[in-house]
Amino acid sequence: MGLLSIIRKHKLKDNELRVLVLGLDNAGKSTITKKLKNEDVNSVAPTLGFQINTIQFKEFNLNLWDIGGQASIRSFWGNYYDQTDVIIWVVDALSTERLGEVYEELRDKVLLQDRLKGVYLAILINKIDLISSEYQDSVKEKVEQVLELDSQIKDQSKFASFLVSGKSGHNLEEALNWIISREY
Ligand SMILES: Nc1nc2c(ncn2[C@@H]2O[C@H](COP(=O)(O)OP(=O)(O)OP(=O)(O)O)[C@@H](O)[C@H]2O)c(=O)[nH]1
Numbered sequence: 562m563g564l565l566s567i568i569r570k571h572k573l574k575d576n577e578l579r580v581l582v583l584g585l586d587n588a589g590k591s592t593i594t595k596k597l598k599n600e601d602v603n604s605v606a607p608t609l610g611f612q613i614n615t616i617q618f619k620e621f622n623l624n625l626w627d628i629g630g631q632a633s634i635r636s637f638w639g640n641y642y643d644q645t646d647v648i649i650w651v652v653d654a655l656s657t658e659r660l661g662e663v664y665e666e667l668r669d670k671v672l673l674q675d676r677l678k679g680v681y682l683a684i685l686i687n688k689i690d691l692i693s694s695e696y697q698d699s700v701k702e703k704v705e706q707v708l709e710l711d712s713q714i715k716d717q718s719k720f721a722s723f724l725v726s727g728k729s730g731h732n733l734e735e736a737l738n739w740i741i742s743r744e745y
Protein backbone atom coordinates (compact mmCIF):
# COMPACT_ATOMS: atom_id res chain seq x y z
CA MET A 562 0.00 0.00 0.00
CA GLY A 563 1.37 3.43 -0.97
CA LEU A 564 1.89 6.17 1.56
CA LEU A 565 -0.98 8.26 0.22
CA SER A 566 -3.47 5.44 0.53
CA ILE A 567 -2.30 4.74 4.06
CA ILE A 568 -2.84 8.40 4.97
CA ARG A 569 -6.24 8.27 3.30
CA LYS A 570 -7.32 5.18 5.19
CA HIS A 571 -6.22 6.76 8.43
CA LYS A 572 -8.20 9.90 7.66
CA LEU A 573 -11.37 8.01 6.87
CA LYS A 574 -11.06 6.09 10.08
CA ASP A 575 -11.13 9.41 11.91
CA ASN A 576 -14.03 10.62 9.73
CA GLU A 577 -11.91 13.54 8.71
CA LEU A 578 -12.69 15.40 5.50
CA ARG A 579 -10.60 17.96 3.71
CA VAL A 580 -12.93 20.67 2.41
CA LEU A 581 -11.75 23.57 0.26
CA VAL A 582 -13.93 26.68 0.35
CA LEU A 583 -13.50 28.40 -3.01
CA GLY A 584 -15.24 31.02 -5.12
CA LEU A 585 -14.76 34.58 -6.32
CA ASP A 586 -13.71 37.39 -4.00
CA ASN A 587 -16.54 38.84 -1.91
CA ALA A 588 -18.72 35.73 -2.37
CA GLY A 589 -18.87 35.12 1.37
CA LYS A 590 -16.48 32.21 1.95
CA SER A 591 -15.04 33.61 5.18
CA THR A 592 -18.47 34.63 6.45
CA ILE A 593 -19.83 31.13 5.91
CA THR A 594 -16.76 29.61 7.54
CA LYS A 595 -17.10 31.89 10.55
CA LYS A 596 -20.78 31.13 10.88
CA LEU A 597 -20.02 27.41 10.90
CA LYS A 598 -17.56 28.06 13.72
CA ASN A 599 -20.14 30.14 15.62
CA GLU A 600 -17.94 33.20 15.32
CA ASP A 601 -18.99 36.80 14.77
CA VAL A 602 -19.79 37.19 11.07
CA ASN A 603 -19.71 40.97 11.14
CA SER A 604 -15.96 41.25 11.23
CA VAL A 605 -14.69 39.86 7.95
CA ALA A 606 -12.01 41.26 5.70
CA PRO A 607 -10.80 39.99 2.31
CA THR A 608 -8.69 36.86 2.76
CA LEU A 609 -5.19 37.38 1.42
CA GLY A 610 -3.89 33.85 1.96
CA PHE A 611 -5.87 31.09 3.58
CA GLN A 612 -7.18 30.00 6.93
CA ILE A 613 -7.66 26.46 8.16
CA ASN A 614 -10.61 25.84 10.44
CA THR A 615 -11.63 22.53 11.92
CA ILE A 616 -15.25 22.07 12.82
CA GLN A 617 -17.03 19.09 14.19
CA PHE A 618 -20.28 18.20 12.51
CA LYS A 619 -22.05 15.10 13.78
CA GLU A 620 -19.49 12.30 13.68
CA PHE A 621 -17.23 14.16 11.22
CA ASN A 622 -14.26 16.46 11.55
CA LEU A 623 -14.30 18.89 8.67
CA ASN A 624 -11.08 20.70 7.88
CA LEU A 625 -12.30 23.80 6.12
CA TRP A 626 -9.70 25.63 4.05
CA ASP A 627 -11.00 29.16 3.57
CA ILE A 628 -8.96 30.47 0.66
CA GLY A 629 -8.79 34.02 -0.70
CA GLY A 630 -10.71 34.52 -3.94
CA GLN A 631 -9.24 37.73 -5.37
CA ALA A 632 -8.24 37.30 -9.03
CA SER A 633 -4.57 37.99 -8.32
CA ILE A 634 -4.29 35.10 -5.85
CA ARG A 635 -6.47 32.48 -7.55
CA SER A 636 -3.39 31.01 -9.21
CA PHE A 637 -2.36 29.74 -5.75
CA TRP A 638 -5.50 27.63 -5.31
CA GLY A 639 -3.73 24.68 -6.92
CA ASN A 640 -1.35 24.51 -3.94
CA TYR A 641 -4.23 23.19 -1.84
CA TYR A 642 -5.79 20.62 -4.17
CA ASP A 643 -4.08 17.38 -3.14
CA GLN A 644 -6.12 14.99 -1.00
CA THR A 645 -9.24 17.13 -1.22
CA ASP A 646 -12.56 15.39 -0.51
CA VAL A 647 -15.05 18.20 -1.03
CA ILE A 648 -15.18 21.63 -2.60
CA ILE A 649 -17.62 24.17 -1.25
CA TRP A 650 -18.00 26.67 -4.07
CA VAL A 651 -19.56 29.93 -2.89
CA VAL A 652 -21.49 32.17 -5.29
CA ASP A 653 -22.73 35.66 -4.47
CA ALA A 654 -26.43 35.49 -5.35
CA LEU A 655 -26.56 39.24 -5.84
CA SER A 656 -23.67 39.52 -8.28
CA THR A 657 -25.45 38.06 -11.29
CA GLU A 658 -23.25 40.20 -13.53
CA ARG A 659 -20.28 38.09 -12.41
CA LEU A 660 -21.83 34.71 -13.20
CA GLY A 661 -19.82 34.44 -16.41
CA GLU A 662 -16.63 34.82 -14.40
CA VAL A 663 -17.94 32.28 -11.88
CA TYR A 664 -18.62 29.81 -14.69
CA GLU A 665 -15.12 30.19 -16.16
CA GLU A 666 -13.28 29.92 -12.86
CA LEU A 667 -15.31 26.93 -11.69
CA ARG A 668 -14.70 25.16 -14.99
CA ASP A 669 -11.00 25.98 -15.35
CA LYS A 670 -9.85 25.84 -11.74
CA VAL A 671 -12.05 23.00 -10.45
CA LEU A 672 -13.94 20.90 -12.98
CA LEU A 673 -11.07 20.54 -15.45
CA GLN A 674 -8.43 19.87 -12.81
CA ASP A 675 -7.15 16.30 -12.85
CA ARG A 676 -6.21 16.49 -9.17
CA LEU A 677 -9.84 17.26 -8.29
CA LYS A 678 -11.38 14.38 -10.25
CA GLY A 679 -14.11 12.70 -8.24
CA VAL A 680 -14.26 15.41 -5.60
CA TYR A 681 -17.75 16.31 -4.35
CA LEU A 682 -18.97 19.80 -5.15
CA ALA A 683 -21.40 21.75 -2.98
CA ILE A 684 -22.48 25.02 -4.59
CA LEU A 685 -23.57 27.50 -1.96
CA ILE A 686 -25.59 30.35 -3.46
CA ASN A 687 -25.00 32.89 -0.72
CA LYS A 688 -26.49 36.15 0.64
CA ILE A 689 -29.98 34.82 0.15
CA ASP A 690 -31.05 36.94 3.15
CA LEU A 691 -30.90 39.90 0.74
CA ILE A 692 -33.28 38.35 -1.80
CA SER A 693 -37.00 38.22 -1.17
CA SER A 694 -38.37 34.72 -0.95
CA GLU A 695 -40.44 34.96 -4.13
CA TYR A 696 -37.28 35.40 -6.23
CA GLN A 697 -35.05 32.85 -4.52
CA ASP A 698 -36.01 29.86 -6.66
CA SER A 699 -35.42 31.75 -9.87
CA VAL A 700 -31.98 32.82 -8.61
CA LYS A 701 -31.13 29.19 -7.95
CA GLU A 702 -32.35 28.19 -11.40
CA LYS A 703 -30.37 30.97 -13.02
CA VAL A 704 -27.12 30.02 -11.27
CA GLU A 705 -27.58 26.33 -12.06
CA GLN A 706 -28.35 27.14 -15.68
CA VAL A 707 -25.30 29.38 -16.14
CA LEU A 708 -22.91 26.95 -14.43
CA GLU A 709 -24.15 24.05 -16.64
CA LEU A 710 -23.36 21.53 -13.92
CA ASP A 711 -25.72 18.93 -15.37
CA SER A 712 -23.70 18.75 -18.57
CA GLN A 713 -20.27 19.29 -17.03
CA ILE A 714 -20.56 16.65 -14.30
CA LYS A 715 -21.91 13.32 -15.44
CA ASP A 716 -22.46 11.77 -12.00
CA GLN A 717 -25.45 13.51 -10.40
CA SER A 718 -24.48 12.34 -6.92
CA LYS A 719 -21.29 14.41 -7.11
CA PHE A 720 -22.83 17.88 -6.82
CA ALA A 721 -25.69 19.79 -5.28
CA SER A 722 -26.60 23.43 -4.85
CA PHE A 723 -28.08 25.21 -1.86
CA LEU A 724 -29.51 28.66 -1.25
CA VAL A 725 -27.73 29.85 1.88
CA SER A 726 -26.93 32.83 4.01
CA GLY A 727 -23.59 33.03 5.75
CA LYS A 728 -24.97 35.94 7.75
CA SER A 729 -28.02 34.13 9.15
CA GLY A 730 -26.77 30.56 8.74
CA HIS A 731 -29.79 29.63 6.62
CA ASN A 732 -29.42 26.19 4.99
CA LEU A 733 -25.77 25.70 6.02
CA GLU A 734 -26.68 22.63 8.03
CA GLU A 735 -28.46 21.11 5.02
CA ALA A 736 -25.30 21.62 2.96
CA LEU A 737 -23.14 19.95 5.62
CA ASN A 738 -25.62 17.08 5.87
CA TRP A 739 -25.30 16.54 2.14
CA ILE A 740 -21.50 16.59 2.41
CA ILE A 741 -21.27 14.03 5.18
CA SER A 742 -23.79 11.72 3.55
CA ARG A 743 -21.59 11.17 0.44
CA GLU A 744 -19.51 8.04 -0.02
CA TYR A 745 -15.82 8.47 0.81
N1 LIG B 1 -26.09 40.11 3.57
C1 LIG B 1 -25.11 39.21 3.52
N2 LIG B 1 -23.85 39.62 3.36
C2 LIG B 1 -22.89 38.67 3.31
C3 LIG B 1 -23.17 37.29 3.42
N3 LIG B 1 -22.03 36.61 3.33
C4 LIG B 1 -21.05 37.52 3.17
N4 LIG B 1 -21.55 38.77 3.16
C5 LIG B 1 -20.81 40.02 3.00
O1 LIG B 1 -20.06 39.95 1.79
C6 LIG B 1 -18.79 40.56 1.95
C7 LIG B 1 -17.68 39.58 1.62
O2 LIG B 1 -17.68 38.51 2.56
P1 LIG B 1 -16.40 37.58 2.82
O3 LIG B 1 -16.86 36.48 3.69
O4 LIG B 1 -15.24 38.36 3.25
O5 LIG B 1 -16.13 37.06 1.33
P2 LIG B 1 -14.97 36.09 0.84
O6 LIG B 1 -15.57 35.18 -0.16
O7 LIG B 1 -14.30 35.44 2.00
O8 LIG B 1 -13.97 37.10 0.10
P3 LIG B 1 -12.38 36.91 -0.20
O9 LIG B 1 -11.73 36.51 1.08
O10 LIG B 1 -11.92 38.24 -0.71
O11 LIG B 1 -12.25 35.86 -1.26
C8 LIG B 1 -18.73 41.06 3.40
O12 LIG B 1 -19.10 42.41 3.43
C9 LIG B 1 -19.79 40.19 4.10
O13 LIG B 1 -20.36 40.83 5.22
C10 LIG B 1 -24.55 36.90 3.58
O14 LIG B 1 -24.93 35.73 3.68
N5 LIG B 1 -25.46 37.91 3.62
Ligand SMILES: [Mg+2]
Pocket residue numbers: 590591592606607608627628629630
Ligand atom coordinates in the same frame (compact mmCIF):
# COMPACT_ATOMS: atom_id res chain seq x y z
MG1 LIG C 1 -12.37 35.45 2.68
